Amino acid sequence: MTQPTAPAESPQRGLPYALAAYGIWGFVPLFFKLLENVPPVEVLAQRIVWSLPLCFVIMMFRRQIGEYIAALKDGRVLRLLLASSLLIALNWLVYIYAIFTDHVLAASLGYYLNPLVNVLLGMVFLGERLSRLQAVAVVIAAIGVAILLAGALDTLWISLTLALSFGTYGLIRKVVPVGSLPGLAVETTLLLPLSVVVVGYYLWIGDGRGFGADVEISWLLAAAGVVTAVPLLLFATAARRMSYAALGFVQYLAPTLQFLLGLFIFNEPLKPAQLFCFLLIWISIAVFSFDMWRKMRAERMVTVA
Secondary structure (H helix, E strand, C coil): CCCCCCCCCCHHHHHHHHHHHHHHHHHHHHHHHHHCCCCHHHHHHHHHHHHHHHHHHHHHHHCCHHHHHHHHHCHHHHHHHHHHHHHHHHHHHHHHHHHHCCCHHHHHHHHHHHHHHHHHHHHHHCCCCCCHHHHHHHHHHHHHHHHHHHHCHHHHHHHHHHHHHHHHHHHHHHHCCCCHHHHHHHHHHHHHHHHHHHHHHHHHCCCCCCCCCCHHHHHHHHHHHHHHHHHHHHHHHHHHHCCHHHHHHHCCHHHHHHHHHHHHHCCCCCCHHHHHHHHHHHHHHHHHHHHHHHHHHHHHHHHHC
């Protein structure tokens, strides 16, 4: 990935988009719990099918259809967006599975790890330097993951898959030269053929638990398109307007909300290994947050001077 990145912008320009995206993602388990009797693969396919029309409606109002068509004709852009579409599909599927199988805490841990993954990816692919405090935060988080290897191995794959897939997705979306909405529309278009096949299978051959089972389920599956497209659009916009490290800093909102939901609303048990891991992750977040706050404060002082 040698594509030059866009010039750095003030984090404040992308902050409202990031807060909105992560706020929605934080509460989205409440929505998907309503669909837990539907096969996860069908929910994923329905999310894709219903989000594309919404993308087109918004692109028409924003006059971005031309950018969407141009992206489809650009071979390099298309290859990057194919990669990002596969990553986000994997992320969605694992996340839906985690919610349906009462592993919201494992999903929460994955998104706690994600900002630290962002820091490492930004260092490797975008040339962003890792400060000493950031290095300390990453080491502390790594120790937490190692503890999970000893006491919660059965759900560790959920956390790591979510962190790595979404971190890499965000990295690709940051460097690919296409707008947030047209890029999302291209991703959805690339995933559409297989999604239509899956939807058709469950509609005609499935066990009748999904779309068409009753009016409520059908409307919820259609609404999944909105739940999918809106926060992703907000996230993609934020990713292009903020530094990757600053974006990771805001991301703590979503896993915190998910953690609280898993613990107090869904009453999931918190294993000792998970508890120790969360404690270390929170310590690493505190170290990372302090480092981010110190850097942003220094930048503001330089700007004022």
